[in-house]
Amino acid sequence: MAPYEALYGRKCRSPIGWFEVGKTALFGPYLVLQAMEKVKVIQQRLATAQSRYKSYADELSAVHPVFHVLMLRKCVGDLSYIIPIEDVQVTGGLTYEEVTIAILDRQVKRLRNKEMNSVKVLWRNQQVEKVTWEAEEAMKSKYPYLFEPKGEVQGAERGH
Structure with missing residues (x-):
């Protein structure tokens, strides 16, 4: 398939075929004049x-x-964003560990043929806190201490 045909969905017509069907039988100077006019229009548009x-x-x-x-101007930044080098604990692979603080919420996502339990986890890395949704089973296996009951007050708050 020619590029023109792929782009426009039809075959490229030569200057002879630019005219209406049935008028292609014209020959002579009139045909050349029409072709030259069309070429001039194209040149003007280009x-x-x-x-x-x-x-x-x-x-x-x-x-x-x-x-x-x-x-360049001097940057005067917010000093609360500056973390002392001593506080940053980076491993040999240039990574740092995020610490789980608490589980804030639970939800059950219903898929087509199964349910997936998720927990909303509060994380802290260095001095920044963030919240993400994680799979409950993975969090239980990695951080079991977050799921241990902390006494009667916590059970009463959840309605147990």
Whole structure:
């Protein structure tokens, strides 16, 4: 399949076939004149598109991709975001451990033929806290201490 046919879904017609069906039997100077007029229209449209893109490029020519060092300003950041190097505990593989703080919520997701229990876990890494939903079974096997009852008060809060 030709690229034109793949793009437009029909075969490319030559200048002879540009005209209406039934008028293709015309020969002579009239046929050449019509073909030349169509070529001029195409050339005009290409020139218009080219000038449009040139004007876009001329607007962007004033933007220079390099800046001078004197344009830099001193950054005054929030000191609460700075973590002392001594507090950051990185392993040999350049990773750090996130500590589980608590389980905040539970939910059951119903799939087509099974149910999946999830827990909402509060994590802390260094000085940042975040919350994610995790599979309950994986969390029970990895962090069993989060699922141990903490006394009668916790059971009463859950309605047991």
